[in-house]
Amino acid sequence: MTTAVEFRAVSRHFGPASAPVKAVDGVDLSIAEGAFFAMLGPSGSGKTTCLRLISGFESPTAGEICIFGENVSATPPHLRNVNTVFQDYALFPHMNVRDNVAYGLMVKGMGRAQRYAKADEMLALVHLDAYGSRKPGQLSGGQRQRVALARALVNEPRVLLLDEPLGALDLKLREAMQDELRALQQRLGITFVFVTHDQHEALSMADSLAVFNNGKIAQIGTPEDVYAKPRTRFVADFVGSSNVLPPALTRSLGGPEKWASLRPESLRIDPEGRLQGTVTALRYLGAAHRVNLKVGEADIGAILPAGQPLPEPGSQIRLGFDATALHIMDEA
Amino acid sequence: MSAVFPARSLADRLTALFWRKPRLLLVLLITPPLVWLGVVYLGSLIALLLQSFYSIDDFSGVVVPEFTLKTYAQLLKPQNLYIILRTISMAGAVTLASAIVAFPIAYYAARFAKGRWKAAFYLGVMLPLWSSYLVKVYAWKLILAKEGIVTWAANATHTGGLLDAVLALPVVGGNSLSTSYIGMFLVFVYIWLPYMILPMQASLERVPTTMLEASADLGATRAQTFRTVILPLAMPGVIAGSIFTFSLTMGDYIIPQIIGNSSSFIGMAVYQLQGTAGNVPLAAAFAVVPIVIMLIYLTLAKRAGAFDAI
Numbered sequence A: 001m002t003t004a005v006e007f008r009a010v011s012r013h014f015g016p017a018s019a020p021v022k023a024v025d026g027v028d029l030s031i032a033e034g035a036f037f038a039m040l041g042p043s044g045s046g047k048t049t050c051l052r053l054i055s056g057f058e059s060p061t062a063g064e065i066c067i068f069g070e071n072v073s074a075t076p077p078h079l080r081n082v083n084t085v086f087q088d089y090a091l092f093p094h095m096n097v098r099d100n101v102a103y104g105l106m107v108k109g110m111g112r113a114q115r116y117a118k119a120d121e122m123l124a125l126v127h128l129d130a131y132g133s134r135k136p137g138q139l140s141g142g143q144r145q146r147v148a149l150a151r152a153l154v155n156e157p158r159v160l161l162l163d164e165p166l167g168a169l170d171l172k173l174r175e176a177m178q179d180e181l182r183a184l185q186q187r188l189g190i191t192f193v194f195v196t197h198d199q200h201e202a203l204s205m206a207d208s209l210a211v212f213n214n215g216k217i218a219q220i221g222t223p224e225d226v227y228a229k230p231r232t233r234f235v236a237d238f239v240g241s242s243n244v245l246p247p248a249l250t251r252s253l254g255g256p257e258k259w260a261s262l263r264p265e266s267l268r269i270d271p272e273g274r275l276q277g278t279v280t281a282l283r284y285l286g287a288a289h290r291v292n293l294k295v296g297e298a299d300i301g302a303i304l305p306a307g308q309p310l311p312e313p314g315s316q317i318r319l320g321f322d323a324t325a326l327h328i329m330d331e332a
Numbered sequence B: 001m002s003a004v005f006p007a008r009s010l011a012d013r014l015t016a017l018f019w020r021k022p023r024l025l026l027v028l029l030i031t032p033p034l035v036w037l038g039v040v041y042l043g044s045l046i047a048l049l050l051q052s053f054y055s056i057d058d059f060s061g062v063v064v065p066e067f068t069l070k071t072y073a074q075l076l077k078p079q080n081l082y083i084i085l086r087t088i089s090m091a092g093a094v095t096l097a098s099a100i101v102a103f104p105i106a107y108y109a110a111r112f113a114k115g116r117w118k119a120a121f122y123l124g125v126m127l128p129l130w131s132s133y134l135v136k137v138y139a140w141k142l143i144l145a146k147e148g149i150v151t152w153a154a155n156a157t158h159t160g161g162l163l164d165a166v167l168a169l170p171v172v173g174g175n176s177l178s179t180s181y182i183g184m185f186l187v188f189v190y191i192w193l194p195y196m197i198l199p200m201q202a203s204l205e206r207v208p209t210t211m212l213e214a215s216a217d218l219g220a221t222r223a224q225t226f227r228t229v230i231l232p233l234a235m236p237g238v239i240a241g242s243i244f245t246f247s248l249t250m251g252d253y254i255i256p257q258i259i260g261n262s263s264s265f266i267g268m269a270v271y272q273l274q275g276t277a278g279n280v281p282l283a284a285a286f287a288v289v290p291i292v293i294m295l296i297y298l299t300l301a302k303r304a305g306a307f308d309a310i
Helices: A047-055 A097-107 A112-125 A141-153 A171-188 A199-205 A223-228 A233-238 A247-252 B010-020 B022-051 B070-075 B078-111 B115-130 B133-144 B149-156 B160-167 B181-205 B209-217 B222-251 B266-274 B280-303
Strands: A003-014 A021-032 A036-040 A062-067 A082-085 A159-163 A191-196 A208-213 A216-221 A243-245 A260-262 A275-284 A288-295 A298-305 A316-320
Touching (some): A021 A062, A021 A208, A036 A047, A047 A062, A047 A082, A047 A159, A047 A191, A047 A208, A082 A141, A082 B209, A097 A141, A097 B222, A112 A141, A141 A171, A171 A199, A191 A199, A199 A223, A208 A223, A216 A223, A216 A233, A233 A243, A243 A247, A243 A298, A288 A316, B010 B022, B022 B280, B070 B078, B070 B280, B078 B181, B078 B222, B078 B280, B115 B181, B133 B149, B133 B181, B181 B222, B209 B222, B222 B266, B222 B280, B266 B280
Parallel strands (some): A036 A191, A036 A208, A082 A159, A159 A191
Antiparallel strands (some): A003 A021, A003 A062, A275 A288, A275 A316, A288 A298
């Protein structure tokens, strides 16, 4: 399989060389052609800088970036065959929607009739056929997002970059757009790389993802892999708020003396269970309840389906789980 | 039963009244400035406009308060038309040059200057405004004079021939820089430049960086981004600045008196007509010209889409 984007020991430092801020710190990464790739991490973890390194708005301090095998480390943004959907959409307010979408074609010198035809085609693809002559200011957030998408896609990029594409939308719209983006990507077969801090979004949309922490990739893999088998405490906690068990607790549960993760949804109330603790809090989640437990020094959360009898806060309970649910992490 | 709320003072009752009727407060706050604007500002302008439709009795020199277009007919006489054309040309050239000089400065200040440098920028732009206008103009007269520093520097660097060649140009040239249109033009650009820089900088500051990145991302070169994104978005500021430089140049009557070859400009004509000549109607008609030109200019700018980004 062809590699669409490749990072070879890429670093991006800001500030003085004596005390640099290492936004991206020695990242190796390879994104396959046609992938729907997510860069997931908290703010300041380096994921957005990585995206900007691909688009060319940042230059690497060290290392090489290749797009389809070509080293683009010294190529300015306008000569890279990638396009970006910006977080704030960055639509041009003085142009109407059609001119916005046709902008990339216009600067390449395509004639008016041809570029408008293509722009209208793209607008139809994102279900905005009737909005060509409106100004961006007259559109809703979701519509602007679609225009930004059409404006990027009309250039037929080989890689589409999306910076927190759904961050500004409300929940309902976000879910609809998730499905739509997914369908669009499968239909066009373009490599999509998107940045998000929302683990649900990354898990549900991506076919592979990289979890960033402190400028480094903490783990890279399929969503199933990353969710079920986190490599570090950070990944376990950040992706799906897993319970992180200290080595001593792991051993008391029958594992080796190593850090382990235990998914909240794999726990159930079981009088014979091996985890014993005091209920500290109960939280209603709609379809389920979250029960917080103090086990020794550790805080353990369990997600219990609705309809079960609930323990009282302050009471002692026991929780059980399948032996396979306990995931031992590599990290010492 | 004791009162839940303490007894209220007059101030409290007023606050409550304004809270219930916010429009009342607005009306109270806005009426005095509106009266000033409406009566003193626009009222005197209308009085001026009316004066231009009066005429002067050729024998007695008394203003005849009857509606007539005679004064405007006088305005269209060749010698008066030349004054108008001369003034418009100068104002246009000054505005264009100010825009070209101001843009890079405003762009730097808006996009790159931070903290201390930004403060230095504001100080640098505003400082000349703090000293007397007359002092600056006379200082420029000395700088541009035949015995001045420009001539001296040109001779010292053996570019005196170039200066002579510039001064030998027809119409705009002259005996020395201080007695030529070129000199007047330089002084105008110097004096009005801050009025161009500041609105430009304000409008450039409102152009988000992502807009420029989006343009580059879509394949535009820097020149294309400048032409299709930066300039249209900065246009309201450029227009605002050009209104200042254009109308200030058109109305000025001191610089053309001190610098240049003493040919008349609109401001000078108004000054002489209402003073020595006592022809207030013609002076008023002259004063209407810049207003009409500005209205035409703004209409054209609007039609060209200069305000689309507002």
